[in-house]
Structures are given as C-alpha cells and as structure tokens.
Amino acid sequence: MRRATDSETPGAAASLWCGLLGPVLVRRAGAVLDLGPPKRRALLLRLLLEEGRVVSTDRLCEDLWAGRPSPRAVVSLQADISRLRTVLEPGRPRHGKAGLLVRESNGYALRIPAEARDTVRFEHGVARAGRSLADGRIQEARREVEYALSLWRGTALQDARDYLFAARQAAQLDETRITAEELHICTLLHDGDVQQAVSAAEALIERHPLREGAWSLLLCALYLTGRHAEALARFEQLRKRLSEDLGLRPSPWAGALQEAILRHDLPFIRHASRSIVTAGYDDVSPPPELRAPGSEDTRPQPRADSAADAPVPTPRSPRDRSPAVTPTGGAVPSPAQLPAAPAFFTGRQAELDALHALLPKPDGQSVAPSVAVIGGVPGVGKTTVALHFAHQVTELFPDGQLFADLRGFGPSGDIVEPADVLQGFLTALGVHPTAVPARTGARSALLRTVLAKRRVLLVLDNARDEQQLRPLLPGASGCMALVTSRNQLHGLVATAGARTLTLGVPPLADGREALAQRLGTPRVDAEPEAVEDIVRLCAHLPLALSIAAARAALHPDFSLRSLAEDMRADEGSLDVFGGTDTTADVRAVFSWSYRALTPQAARLFRLLALHPGPEISAAAAASLAGLPLAATRRLLSELTRTRMVDEPAMGRFVFHDLLRVYATELAHEHETLTARTEALNRMYDHYLQTVSLGGPSLCHPPRSPVPPPVPGVVPEPLAEEHQLIPWYATEHAVLKAVLRQAADTGFDEHASYLAWRLQGYLDAQGRSPEAAAILSAALETAERSGDRIEQARLHRALAGCLGRMERYTEAMGHLKTAADLLDGSDEPVERIHVLLSSGALLHRTGHDEDAFTHCLEALAIARHCSDPLLEADASNAVGWLLSVLGRHREALSYCRQSIAGFRQLGIPQRESYAWDSLGHVHHLLGDHREAVVCYRAALRLMERTGDSYTRVGTLLRLSDTHLGAGDRKAARSALALALRLAEERPEVHPVSDIRRRLAKVGTGTAQEFQRSSQVILRRE
Structure with a gap:
C-alpha cells in the first residue's frame, strides 16, 4: 500500500521529486536531471526553500553573491534561471507564462508541490511517528520514523551549507534528524x-x-x-x-x-x-503515581551556565604544581609558537584598538580569561590581524604564546581534534608527553591547571565551531585566547563571554597602501587609476591584493594598467568557502597568477590538489609529480614566490583553501583520469615506502613484503630507522588523511599497509584510542574486499588496543571474531598471534590457567613453523605465566630462551619484557641478587626505548626484591621513581597504591611485601 506522501500530483510537477537531504537531486519519472554547476544548484535550493513564494531578483543576487553581487550578477542569474527552466520543464514554450519556474513582477518563484520535496516527507513522517508513539501505536511509529530517516542521503541542503540563506533551515533539519533518531531508539525499546x-x-x-x-x-x-x-x-x-x-x-x-x-x-x-x-x-x-514516595518534584530547574556554585579550590603557587606538570624538575618553559609577524600590514587601527581593549587587566583586576573572536570573509586578513596584534603584545604574556591552526574549514573537512591540540599545548608547556591523559576532557582540565596563575596568549586560528574550541580555552584570568573563524560562534559568546570583532573589507586607501608596500610608492603613485581598478577588481580583499602584487612584482616592466585590464578581461568565477565568508569572485586573480607560472610549476600546482593535506613535504610533492627531489624543490620555490602555496615551516607546504579549490578545478580540467590516478599511486607509494623503514620493533611485519614502488616515487630521505619516529610525529595527521583517502579511492592495499604502520607508531606512543580508530577504518576496507585473513589480523590488533584501554569484553569479542575468521584456514602465524593476545587478555582478567594453555599452544605452533620472533614472544609469555602459577624452576628456561631470541633478532623493547619476566622468577625463588640484575637489565632497555608504560611495573617488582634482600633504601629509590612515572601516566598504575607502599617501606615487613609481589601488576 502506498503512503499518502508518495501520491503523485497532476500537472507539470507530477513526476518531479526533489531531494534536499543530501546533495540536491531532482528526478523526473525516476531519471536524475543534470542541474549544472554549484551556483545553479544553490539557486534551485534558494527557490525551493521559499515553497512557491516569489523571491525578488535583488534578494537572489544578494543571497547568492553573499551581499556583494558583481556587476554581471543579474545577467548571470537570468542565464541560470533560463537553464534551470529548460532542465525542469523541457517541453515548456520559451515565452509561456504558466509552468513551474515562473517570473512574477520583480522576481521568480518555483511552484513545486510540497510533497515532491523529501524534506516535507521527512518532517511529516517524524510528526506522524511522534503522534503514533504518544498514542501507543509502537510498530506504526517505528515504520514511520524508519521511513523518514531512510530519506537522508548525506548533509541537509549540502549544496548550500556555505550560504547564509540556508543556515537556519539546515540547522532545523539537523535538529529534527536528531529528534527522529531519538524517537527511533524509543520505538526500538518499546518494540x-x-x-x-x-x-x-x-x-x-x-x-x-x-x-x-x-x-x-x-x-x-x-x-x-x-x-x-x-x-x-x-x-x-x-x-x-x-x-x-x-x-x-x-x-x-x-x-x-x-x-x-x-x-x-x-x-x-x-x-x-x-x-x-x-x-x-x-x-x-x-x-504523580510514578514518583518515589517523598521525592521532590523532578521537573528541571534552571541550570547554572558554569560551575560557579562549586567549591573554589585554593590557588597554588607555581612551586606547588604537580610533578606531572614539570616532570624534569626544571624551569617551566615559556613557549613562543607564534608564526612570523606579517611582512606587510596596513590599516586596521580601529580593530587593533578594540583588541587592545580586551587585554587582561593588571593582576587582581580580571575575573575571567579574555576571549576575542575575529571573524570575516575568507581572504579578508583574519589571521594577519591576529598575528600582527599577537606580536604587538607578546611582552604582556611573559609565560608564553601558543598557536594552533585548527583547520576548521580545510578542504577535506578533516578538522584538527581538540585532543591533538591539547597534546601539543601541554607538552609545549612542560608536561611530559607520557603524562598527557587520554581523554579530551582530562587534557582540557590539565591545560587549565597548568595555565593557572600564568599569563599566556593562545592564538586559535581557523576554528570550526564552539565544540572544537571549548576544550582549548584557558581558565586563568591572566590569559587571553585570540580566535579566528568563519563562523560567528554565538555559543562561545553566550557561554565564555567572548567578544567578537568582524573584519570588513579594507577601504581603498588601505588597499592602495598595501600595493605601495609591496611594489614601492613611486610605481603606485605613477598609475593611481590603475591602482584603484586593481583594488576594486580584487574586491578589496587582502588575499587577492597580495596575489596581484606578487604578479606585478615578478614583472616590474609591466604597467599596472595592463595588469588591471588583464584582470578585467577574465570572466571566471570562484565559489568561496564558508557561510558568512562567501564574498567576491577571485578566480580571475588566481587565473592570471597561474598563467604566469612555468608549465612545470603549473602542473605541480594542479597535482598538489590531489594531496589530502594538511601539509605536504617536498619529497611527497616530488612523488606526486614523478620528478626528482631537487627539481621539485625549485618548482615549490616558484610557487611560494608567487604566493600560490605557503611554506609555514621549512620544507612543509600548504595551500590557502581558496587556492586549493582553484587547483582542484584545474586538475580535473587539465589532468586526465589516468594521470590523476597515476599521481595518487605515486603519492601513496611514497608514504608506503617511507613507513616500510620501520622494523618489527615498531609493529608486526605485514603478511607479505611491501610491493616495489612505481617509477617516479621519492621516499623521504631518512637514513636510519630511528629517524622514523620523529617523522611520524610530524606526519601522523597527514598519514591519517592519506590512509582515509587511499581507502576512499580504491587503493585498499596501500590503506592496509599504512594502517598497520601508523597503528604501530600510535601504540608505541600510548595513544591506543587513535590506534583503534585507524584499525577500525582499515577493517571496513578489509570487509569490503572480503579478505578474511586481513579481517582476522585487524580484529586481533583491535583487541590489543581495547585491552590496553581496559575494554576487556569488547576485546574478547574481537578475538573470538578473529578466531572464527581463521577457522579452516592455513594461517599458523596469525593463529599464534590470536592465541597470545587471548592469553594476555585472560591473564589481565585473572584467568591464568586458561591464559597459560593458550600461550603454550602458541609456542608449540611457533616452534613447528620455525618462526623465531613468535617463538621468543610465546616463550616469554609461557615463562611469565609459569611463574604466576608457582612453577618457577620451569619458568627460568623459557625466559632465558626468550631473551636470547629477542637479542638475536635485535628487538630491545621485547627483550626488556623477557628480562622483567626472568627477574620476577628469580624473585619468587628467593634469589634476590639475580633478580636485581635482571630487573636492572630490563630497565636499561626500557629507558633506551622510551617505554615508561612498562617501567612502573618493573620498578615495583624491583622494590619488592630489594625489600626481600633487606635493602630498604634501594627499595625506596625504586618506588620513588615508579611514583614519578605513574604520576605522569596515572592509567598505568594507581598512584595511591604506590604512595601507600612508599609510606610502608619504613614500617612494613619484608614478608608483607613478598606476599604483595604476586599481585603488583597484571601485564599484557
């Protein structure tokens, strides 16, 4: 039986269906119509949102050109109306008055029945589902809401999200969608x-x-x-x-x-x-009949907007700060992260004065941190103003200046997560990387703690929304947060007391002065009319003016009049990013600057758009282009000189977002699909060959050797494996974006290899949640390809990450899935991994007998397969578990075999685990001197590999051994070091337990500590 909302209406619109819950989509009798370029699709959405009402021509121009319509806007609008009419009503007479898209008086109206729009069907479906649920018709409510949710194909009004006219409707639809999902959950419960x-x-x-x-x-x-x-x-x-x-x-x-x-x-x-x-x-x-006897009215009362009613902690002086904040015991660093001050700056005095008025008052007079939000259209100079002001006031913030590009409106939508920014800020302020908590909220709280009683300036550039910013804001009254964003951030104004400063386009005088700074006053004074034309053609935008100036500076013999005429002759247009940031047409400026490039630089500019960002190295750019590194560096130098790309750090290159859009258009226009695919292949091979430098100390080797690179690939020039870790630290955000893009573009093998390598690095850094996210993405790719063995490997690796996060039930589920996928396959190596991972989880949850059985089986298979790495791993696990089970003499030989195996393979991190196991066995046998030797060997290797995670447990066991030998001073030293490490990484071991043990060193008996040594730490 058909739904009422699916009934067709007579007339011209009878067979039309309009989809707004995703990319705009119009079907006629089931066939999808070609709606044309983005501006035309936005026009269609603008008319659809009016539900048949007339929209004036002036209003349409204002909305579609963001308040600054070009002189040809009306002509362009009329052309788009004509083409839309042809698409929607192909049989309509050209001058007929009746129809769907009609002109009335001073505007246009689109007369399509409401039921032909999926937004109307969605809202009606949600309303019917709500009524059915309220009336107790559960199954009917479920059917209605599931139908309503099935209409969504992406983001509501996706083709107009960057236009102000669509913002309110899109927000309402998003909110209704969340309500519908809650309603669906309720129907599931009651069904x-x-x-x-x-x-x-x-x-x-x-x-x-x-x-x-x-x-x-x-x-x-x-x-x-x-x-x-x-x-x-x-x-x-x-x-x-x-x-x-x-x-x-x-x-x-x-x-x-x-x-x-x-x-x-x-x-x-x-x-x-x-x-x-x-x-x-x-x-x-x-x-009333459901309230608990004697309970108060549970209706919500107004909630405080802050935690002001909570007890206020007594402020601490800097010397009272936790050791976790300054683990080295040295002076707290004063970071100076601001990029260089703008080389050219004109005007903006009123805006600078407004920012100066927001500076924190002298000590004792400010009650909250100052938060200033600089907004405006793209290219208007938000970041330039922020950096110019920040450099003016650095002396007012003696405890440091922090800077982060939040990439809120990056081309791939891959915004910077607050957790990543907090990690960088905290380490810059002196917090040891291993002391940074895993959760975003905990990191945010630690940042506020570190900034207490300090005067620090935070510049947060290119923010997306309030949710991204809130964790990054300081709590100290002496600090200031300077934010730039394309969004208005009303929520930040309401909850954080932020003050907003919206930059308008500079006046003509400032534009003229900007050109004079770059080109010299005599040249500008010689052609005042041409200068005025250039400023106007650049829409007064500082970004466009800087590109125009770069072109003029490269050709000092060209007249400014010829430059202005060249700009005027180009009739192109560029759709600008951002809701309130849409502004003038700057494609003309980009195009003549692009035409000035050499052919090789122009090609590189186009290909750079294929890289997902946020940054690209010279070697990665060389791989994209298939050129030698030296030649690529010369081309990148040409691009930076002409301001087509920027080099914010040595050897790291970035696009301005508008230029990336332009480069993307050019890549699809001038590069064939085959050429783009080959460039992507070289780029993915570049990262794959570079990460392949890592050996088994970083992660388990892949199932098969890394395939050789295609011709033209230039790996990063890393001479030694140990250089790979710093490279990962620089590139891990890029690697995540590349991995996601590789999976999306069908390069599944590259995505799989990169996932394993990046997961190994993240795990080594104690960043298990990020590693789990990487593995989950790789698992989706493996499931699409149907590779059961790769799925099993990923499920097993995910179990390890979840186990380290103490999510044991989920971890066991993944291991069971891995075992099921391996059932019937000839994959002994992966079966060994699953058995060892299962043994580790069983041990951590107290099932030592079962753990021993799994690890012993793994050892037998490893020996049968003659795999020295897995045999050493399994021997260590068996040795440790034998000691836990009280079979100490048997454990000795297994631990020694493991040490010898890891040493021969050259894997110091795992060798340290085997030494720790052997020390534990000697301790339990009462051979304290030999146990101390083993533990110290383990600790030396752990310090060499930076493994503070395992050092805490080894130090606790060492302290017990010292106590057993009667050396309380040495036991106290080991516990003190363990306490410092645990305070840096509280998730490793409860700090309170170590403090209690340290307090009892002077009073407790050796027998008490001997008994407690059995339950110090459950190791993986």
Missing part, C-alpha cells in the same frame, strides 16, 4: 529490540556526545537489558563529560532517571523512555 536500541543510542552519542536525550535513552536501554551497573556507570560518564566540557551538571530529569535505576523503579524507567521524546526531556516530570 522489543532493546539491544538494537542500545547500539543506536551509543552511535548517536558518538556523534552528539553532549545530547542528554540520547544519554537518557541509553540509560533506559541498558537497564532494560539487565545491565544495571553499566547504566549507572554511563550516567557517571555523562556527569563528568558535562562538567569537564561545559561546566554543567546533568539535568534534574537525568538525575531522576539515575535514582530510578538505583531503586529499580521499572514503571518510571518505561515512562521515561517514552516521555523523553514525546514531551522533550527538559520539560518532563513523571506523573
């Missing part, structure tokens, strides 16, 4: 698919981590599946996240739900799961 509801709620929280409705539904779902303890733990997770990210507490409604879970109030929980979506979870109170 009996509770486990599916749990999964759907967790997925929604992953995308919207501060959505209390989704959290509340998850609590209900977990309770109804019998996972009561997990439901309470999730509430605590919500409480911490709201507190750390927003300074808020959960709503009283969520608190009432927690209390209902505690008292097992099933009627209230069932009521809550429906009321959350039918009445709005911020406006719901349980009916």
Whole structure:
C-alpha cells in the first residue's frame, strides 16, 4: 500500500521529486536531471526553500553573491534561471507564462508541490511517528520514523551549507534528524529490540556526545537489558563529560532517571523512555503515581551556565604544581609558537584598538580569561590581524604564546581534534608527553591547571565551531585566547563571554597602501587609476591584493594598467568557502597568477590538489609529480614566490583553501583520469615506502613484503630507522588523511599497509584510542574486499588496543571474531598471534590457567613453523605465566630462551619484557641478587626505548626484591621513581597504591611485601 506522501500530483510537477537531504537531486519519472554547476544548484535550493513564494531578483543576487553581487550578477542569474527552466520543464514554450519556474513582477518563484520535496516527507513522517508513539501505536511509529530517516542521503541542503540563506533551515533539519533518531531508539525499546536500541543510542552519542536525550535513552536501554551497573556507570560518564566540557551538571530529569535505576523503579524507567521524546526531556516530570514516595518534584530547574556554585579550590603557587606538570624538575618553559609577524600590514587601527581593549587587566583586576573572536570573509586578513596584534603584545604574556591552526574549514573537512591540540599545548608547556591523559576532557582540565596563575596568549586560528574550541580555552584570568573563524560562534559568546570583532573589507586607501608596500610608492603613485581598478577588481580583499602584487612584482616592466585590464578581461568565477565568508569572485586573480607560472610549476600546482593535506613535504610533492627531489624543490620555490602555496615551516607546504579549490578545478580540467590516478599511486607509494623503514620493533611485519614502488616515487630521505619516529610525529595527521583517502579511492592495499604502520607508531606512543580508530577504518576496507585473513589480523590488533584501554569484553569479542575468521584456514602465524593476545587478555582478567594453555599452544605452533620472533614472544609469555602459577624452576628456561631470541633478532623493547619476566622468577625463588640484575637489565632497555608504560611495573617488582634482600633504601629509590612515572601516566598504575607502599617501606615487613609481589601488576 502506498503512503499518502508518495501520491503523485497532476500537472507539470507530477513526476518531479526533489531531494534536499543530501546533495540536491531532482528526478523526473525516476531519471536524475543534470542541474549544472554549484551556483545553479544553490539557486534551485534558494527557490525551493521559499515553497512557491516569489523571491525578488535583488534578494537572489544578494543571497547568492553573499551581499556583494558583481556587476554581471543579474545577467548571470537570468542565464541560470533560463537553464534551470529548460532542465525542469523541457517541453515548456520559451515565452509561456504558466509552468513551474515562473517570473512574477520583480522576481521568480518555483511552484513545486510540497510533497515532491523529501524534506516535507521527512518532517511529516517524524510528526506522524511522534503522534503514533504518544498514542501507543509502537510498530506504526517505528515504520514511520524508519521511513523518514531512510530519506537522508548525506548533509541537509549540502549544496548550500556555505550560504547564509540556508543556515537556519539546515540547522532545523539537523535538529529534527536528531529528534527522529531519538524517537527511533524509543520505538526500538518499546518494540522489543532493546539491544538494537542500545547500539543506536551509543552511535548517536558518538556523534552528539553532549545530547542528554540520547544519554537518557541509553540509560533506559541498558537497564532494560539487565545491565544495571553499566547504566549507572554511563550516567557517571555523562556527569563528568558535562562538567569537564561545559561546566554543567546533568539535568534534574537525568538525575531522576539515575535514582530510578538505583531503586529499580521499572514503571518510571518505561515512562521515561517514552516521555523523553514525546514531551522533550527538559520539560518532563513523571506523573504523580510514578514518583518515589517523598521525592521532590523532578521537573528541571534552571541550570547554572558554569560551575560557579562549586567549591573554589585554593590557588597554588607555581612551586606547588604537580610533578606531572614539570616532570624534569626544571624551569617551566615559556613557549613562543607564534608564526612570523606579517611582512606587510596596513590599516586596521580601529580593530587593533578594540583588541587592545580586551587585554587582561593588571593582576587582581580580571575575573575571567579574555576571549576575542575575529571573524570575516575568507581572504579578508583574519589571521594577519591576529598575528600582527599577537606580536604587538607578546611582552604582556611573559609565560608564553601558543598557536594552533585548527583547520576548521580545510578542504577535506578533516578538522584538527581538540585532543591533538591539547597534546601539543601541554607538552609545549612542560608536561611530559607520557603524562598527557587520554581523554579530551582530562587534557582540557590539565591545560587549565597548568595555565593557572600564568599569563599566556593562545592564538586559535581557523576554528570550526564552539565544540572544537571549548576544550582549548584557558581558565586563568591572566590569559587571553585570540580566535579566528568563519563562523560567528554565538555559543562561545553566550557561554565564555567572548567578544567578537568582524573584519570588513579594507577601504581603498588601505588597499592602495598595501600595493605601495609591496611594489614601492613611486610605481603606485605613477598609475593611481590603475591602482584603484586593481583594488576594486580584487574586491578589496587582502588575499587577492597580495596575489596581484606578487604578479606585478615578478614583472616590474609591466604597467599596472595592463595588469588591471588583464584582470578585467577574465570572466571566471570562484565559489568561496564558508557561510558568512562567501564574498567576491577571485578566480580571475588566481587565473592570471597561474598563467604566469612555468608549465612545470603549473602542473605541480594542479597535482598538489590531489594531496589530502594538511601539509605536504617536498619529497611527497616530488612523488606526486614523478620528478626528482631537487627539481621539485625549485618548482615549490616558484610557487611560494608567487604566493600560490605557503611554506609555514621549512620544507612543509600548504595551500590557502581558496587556492586549493582553484587547483582542484584545474586538475580535473587539465589532468586526465589516468594521470590523476597515476599521481595518487605515486603519492601513496611514497608514504608506503617511507613507513616500510620501520622494523618489527615498531609493529608486526605485514603478511607479505611491501610491493616495489612505481617509477617516479621519492621516499623521504631518512637514513636510519630511528629517524622514523620523529617523522611520524610530524606526519601522523597527514598519514591519517592519506590512509582515509587511499581507502576512499580504491587503493585498499596501500590503506592496509599504512594502517598497520601508523597503528604501530600510535601504540608505541600510548595513544591506543587513535590506534583503534585507524584499525577500525582499515577493517571496513578489509570487509569490503572480503579478505578474511586481513579481517582476522585487524580484529586481533583491535583487541590489543581495547585491552590496553581496559575494554576487556569488547576485546574478547574481537578475538573470538578473529578466531572464527581463521577457522579452516592455513594461517599458523596469525593463529599464534590470536592465541597470545587471548592469553594476555585472560591473564589481565585473572584467568591464568586458561591464559597459560593458550600461550603454550602458541609456542608449540611457533616452534613447528620455525618462526623465531613468535617463538621468543610465546616463550616469554609461557615463562611469565609459569611463574604466576608457582612453577618457577620451569619458568627460568623459557625466559632465558626468550631473551636470547629477542637479542638475536635485535628487538630491545621485547627483550626488556623477557628480562622483567626472568627477574620476577628469580624473585619468587628467593634469589634476590639475580633478580636485581635482571630487573636492572630490563630497565636499561626500557629507558633506551622510551617505554615508561612498562617501567612502573618493573620498578615495583624491583622494590619488592630489594625489600626481600633487606635493602630498604634501594627499595625506596625504586618506588620513588615508579611514583614519578605513574604520576605522569596515572592509567598505568594507581598512584595511591604506590604512595601507600612508599609510606610502608619504613614500617612494613619484608614478608608483607613478598606476599604483595604476586599481585603488583597484571601485564599484557
């Protein structure tokens, strides 16, 4: 039976269907229509959003050209209207008045029935589902909401998201979609698919981590599946996240739900799961018959916008800071991260004065950190103003200046995660990298702690939204955050008291002065009319003016009049990024600057657009172009001179986002599909050949050798393997983007190899959550290809990451999947890995007998396969587990075999683990002197490899050995070092436990410590 909303209407629009929930899509009788270029699709959306109402020509020009229509805007608009009419109504007479796209009085209207738009069908479907749910028709509600959600094909109004006219409608549709997903979760709960509801709620929280409705539904779902303890733990997770990210507490409604879970109030929980979506979870109170006896009214009261009501901690002086903040014990560093001050700067005095007025007041007079947001159109000079001002006031911030490009509007949408920025800021401020917490909220809290009582300037460039910025803002009244963004960031104004400064285009006098600075006053004064034309043709934009000046400077013999005429003759256009940032047409400026390049530089410029960014090295650029490194460097120098690319750091090259768009257009226009594919292949081979320098000390080797590179590939010039770690530190954001692009463009083999190598680096740095994300992406690729063995390897590696994150149940699930995928295959090596990983997890969860059985089986297979690496791994695991099980004499030979194997293979990190195992065995045998020798050998290797993660456990065991030998002074030294390392990495071992042990060194007996040594640390 057909839905009412699917019924067709008579007339010209009867067979049309318009999709707005994704890229704009129009079908006639099932056939997709070609709507033309982006500006024309945006015009169609603008008319569709008016639902048949007339939009004036002036209004259309204002909206589509972002308030600055060009002189030819009306002509261009009329041409687009004519072409749209031809596409939508091919049989309509040219001068006929009746039809769909009609002209009335001073404007245009698009008369398409409402039911022909998927947005209307979606909203009606959600409304019907809500009514059905409220009336108790659960299955009907589920069918309606699932149909409504199936209409989405991507982002709402995707072709007009960068236009101001679409912002409100897009935001409303996004909010309705979230509401529909919550409604769907509720229907799943009440239709009996509770486990599916749990999964759907967790997925929604992953995308919207501060959505209390989704959290509340998850609590209900977990309770109804019998996972009561997990439901309470999730509430605590919500409480911490709201507190750390927003300074808020959960709503009283969520608190009432927690209390209902505690008292097992099933009627209230069932009521809550429906009321959350039918009445709005911020406006719901349980009916009187469901309230707990004597409970207060649970309707939410107004919540504080900050944690101001919480007890205020007593400020500490800098010398009282935690050792985790300054682990070396030296002076706290004062970072100076600002890029160089702009070489040319004109005007903006009023804006600079406004920024100076926002500077923190003298000590004791400021009550909160100052936050200034600089906004404006792209190319207007937001970053230039921010850096010019920042360099003016550096002396007012003696404790340092921090800088981060947040890439909020990068071409790939790959914005910088706040966690990554916090990692860089904290290490720059003296926090040891291993002391940086894993969670974003904890990192943010640590940054506020480190900045307390300091005067630091933070420049946060190119921010995307409030969610990206909030974790990065300081809490100290002496600090200032200077933000640049294309978004208006109203939420930051409301919650952080930010002050906004919107840059308009500079006046003619400033544009003239900008050209004079670059070209010299005599040349500019000689042709005042031409200068005025150039400034106007550049739309007064500093970016466009700098490109025009670069062209003129490269040709000092050219008249400025000829330059202006060249610019005027080019009729191209460039759609500019950003909602409020759309502005003038600058393609003409880009095009004549591009035409001035040599053919080789022009080709490199086009090919650079194929790289996902955010930066590219000279060697990677050489691989893209298939050119020698020296020749590529000369071409990059030409591109930087003409301002077609920038070099923010030596050997690192970046596009301005508008120039990347232009280069992308040129690449698709001038480079064949074959040429683009070959360039991508060379680029992926470049990264693959470079990461292949890493041996088994970094990660397990691939299943098969890395294939040889195609001709023209230039790997990074890294002479030694140890240079690979610093290279990873520089390139890991690029590698993640390249890996994702390789998977998206069908280069699955490259994506798989890169995932394994990058995962190995991230694991070695203790960044297991990032490693797990990389492996999950690679797993999707393997599942598409149907490679069961690769899927098994990835499931096994994911289990290792999750085990290190203490998510043992998920880890065991991945290992079971890996074992199932290997069932019936001839893959002994991977079977050994699965057995060893299973043994490690079983040991960490206290199942030592089962762990021993798994590891012993792994050792037998490794010996049969004559694999020395896996045999050494398995021998160490068996030796350790034998000691745990009390079979100490047997354990000795296995540990010694493991040491010999790792030493012969040249893998110091794993050799250190074997020495630690052997020390533990000697300790349990009472041979304290030999145990100390083994532990010290392990610690030397761990220090050499930078493995602070395992050192804590080894130091604890060493301290027990010293106590057993009666050497309390040495035991105290080992515990003190363990305490320092654990304070830097609290997730390794509870700091309180080490402090307790250190306090008992002077009073406890050796026998007490001997007994406790059995349970010091569960190792992987």
